[in-house]
Amino acid sequence: MIDLHSHTWFSDGLLSPQDLIKRASELGINHLAITDHDSVAAHAAVSAADIPAGMRLIPGVEISTLWDNREIHIVGLFIDTADPALISLLQSQQAKRRERALDIGMKLEKAGISGLKDYLAEQPCEAVSRNHIADFLIARGHASGKQQAFSKHLGKRGRYHSNAHWCSISDAVAAINSANGIAVVAHPDRYKLNRIKLRRLLTEFTEAGGAALEVSYSNLHPDKMKNLADLCCELNMWASIGSDFHTPHTTWMDLGRVRKLPAHCEDRALWLHPRWTNTVE
Ligand code: AMP
Ligand code: MN
Ligand code: MN
Ligand code: MN
Numbered sequence: 465m466i467d468l469h470s471h472t473w474f475s476d477g478l479l480s481p482q483d484l485i486k487r488a489s490e491l492g493i494n495h496l497a498i499t500d501h502d503s504v505a506a507h508a509a510v511s512a513a514d515i516p517a518g519m520r521l522i523p524g525v526e527i528s529t530l531w532d533n534r535e536i537h538i539v540g541l542f543i544d545t546a547d548p549a550l551i552s553l554l555q556s557q558q559a560k561r562r563e564r565a566l567d568i569g570m571k572l573e574k575a576g577i578s579g580l581k582d583y584l585a586e587q588p589c590e591a592v593s594r595n596h597i598a599d600f601l602i603a604r605g606h607a608s609g610k611q612q613a614f615s616k617h618l619g620k621r622g623r624y625h626s627n628a629h630w631c632s633i634s635d636a637v638a639a640i641n642s643a644n645g646i647a648v649v650a651h652p653d654r655y656k657l658n659r660i661k662l663r664r665l666l667t668e669f670t671e672a673g674g675a676a677l678e679v680s681y682s683n684l685h686p687d688k689m690k691n692l693a694d695l696c697c698e699l700n701m702w703a704s705i706g707s708d709f710h711t712p713h714t715t716w717m718d719l720g721r722v723r724k725l726p727a728h729c730e731d732r733a734l735w736l737h738p739r740w741t742n743t744v745e
Contacts, residue, residue, distance in 0.1 A: 465720045466735065468497040468522065469539060469650065469681065469706025473588045474509070475500035475526075476595035478711035480588075481510045487712065488719050489516045495735070496719075497541055497706065499524035502557035503591040504545040525550075526650060527636040528557065528628065531665060534657075536633060537650035538674070539704070540640035542739050547643035553631060554639075558591050560628055565592045567626040568618070575623070577606060594618045595710070633665075634672040641673050646739055648676040648704045653688050666699050676702035676734055680725055682709075682717040693729040703732045 471477030472484050479487065481498060484506075488496045496519065498506045507523045515521050525540045543550060569580040583600045584592055598613035607613035617624045640647040649669055652662060666677065679692045680703075696703050709719045725733055734740060 465493045466495040467493050467707050467720050468704050469499050470709040472506040474503045474505040475591040476593040481506040482514050491720050493720050495520045497522035497524040499526045499539050501526050501591045502554050505590040507545045528630045529633045529636045530630045531633050538636040539648040539650045540645040543643040543645035549642040550639045561592045564626050564628045568624050571624040637672045637674045647674040676704045679703040680705040680722045682707045693726040696729050702734050703729045704734045
């Protein structure tokens with residue numbers, strides 16, 4: 465089984481890289497990509513002894529970008545995690561994450577909610593995310609759950625919303641390509657784009673040097689998956705699959721919980737890409 469999108473505690477996942485790999489292996493995954501938000505620290509934290517026989521660990525990342533005033537996530541797979549251009553971009557993204565967390569912290573203080581800074585200082589992450597801040601708000605009794613923390617507090621219409629000044633799609637694709645990786649548009653139906661805008665996004669992405677599209681992922685309706693597979697064929701892109709795993713508690717996003725690619729785009733599967741076949745046995 466293949467899963468090309470997952471998070472560890474170096475971004476907003478719950479597990480250490482070692483526990484993530486162990487869980488993936490127990491669930492029968494033999495090709496796993498770790499794709500933390502704006503961080504490749506998990507890859508440096510893994511040693512050969514952590515990887516069970518028969519499992520291939522694929523170095524990845526998920527970069528937050530801004531396109532048409534929306535946050536679009538670009539996954540990079542098979543990246544050289546030591547590439548200077550990639551590292552420099554990730555450092556800048558991490559700084560933006562810290563600035564945004566400070567800004568939200570100030571807004572919370574003004575509303576009488578203190579302690580975010582201390583809470584975040586205790587987290588093992590390298591890339592701080594709104595997911596951590598949502599956990600803080602839930603722990604302090606200001607939201608009943610993640611969904612509410614985002615809709616009431618942290619999302620675009622939330623009371624404590626703060627804009628992040630992410631890099632552009634072409635910056636993210638350029639850094640991934642510089643690191644010899646494959647750039648993938650993550651979870652395309654989560655951006656609430658109509659068909660025309662989605663096609664425009666994907667066209668600009670491929671013109672910038674992007675190669676692939678997530679066609680199958682957690683919680684995606686089969687009809688939507690078919691539409692994405694059609695677009696993938698039409699725009700001559702490679703097809704990726706990934707759960708976007710963050711925590712075992714979100715059972716519908718568990719590792720490997722993804723449908724097979726539709727038959728008509730099987731020949732575009734990422735595992736047929738030369739970068740994959742040259743790297744992964
Ligand atoms: P950030 O990368 O800091 O913008 O934080 C976004 C992260 O928060 C995403 O990667 C998700 O893991 C999580 N997230 C975003 N929106 C929601 C939501 N409505 N409910 C639960 N988690 C969310
Ligand atoms: Mn996340
Ligand atoms: Mn994402
Ligand atoms: Mn993700």
